[in-house]
Amino acid sequence: DGGITQSPKYLFRKEGQNVTLSCEQNLNHDAMYWYRQDPGQGLRLIYYSQIVNDFQKGDIAEGYSVSREKKESFPLTVTSAQKNPTAFYLCASSMQGAAGANVLTFGAGSRLTVL
């Protein structure tokens, strides 16, 4: 079955440590996205990538980094520069198509807790 796989599902980190969240898709989608969701809040866009080897900052990119070396993979690194990293992180992908709005397919999410 095609879909998006995020790992790990739960992650604990000590302050000052970098951590990388994995996102893999086998939908052959061109674009991939990372969102952050805090309790009771909507999703906020961190980074997005329309094509391999290219990515753009979203609304809250500070303290995060990404890479897009393969079409299928879009890992997110939460660096020690991110002041409040505890959150639910969601990866998504979409296909570049004709007119319309992006229809995003989401993964199950990764919950990061900083101890």
Place this chain on the structure above:
Amino acid sequence: LAKTTQPISMDSYEGQEVNITCSHNNIATNDYITWYQQFPSQGPRFIIQGYKTKVTNEVASLFIPADRKSSTLSLPRVSLSDTAVYYCLVGDSLLMYSGGGADGLTFGKGTHLIIQP
């Protein structure tokens, strides 16, 4: 970027039809309207997308008036399992691919729909 406004929460009962309205007064000519559903601790799931008039699928209907300044998601005969947060997004994917930025990718706080027995 078009902004959207939705009610923060709504209540209804099993078996009822639920209509959630989203306002998007600044919608652009090429913008589409997309709705997602999210359950706790899960990623949002696409429900329906439309440009004008009415769109229906096996899950919901989307009504868009001629001026396109609002849209209404209609859920027929809801059940307890429809309790979730519903998000309305407005945007144009072609704008993103032409370097116009993350159009149509902004999720607000959504509408928390609570269905009671």
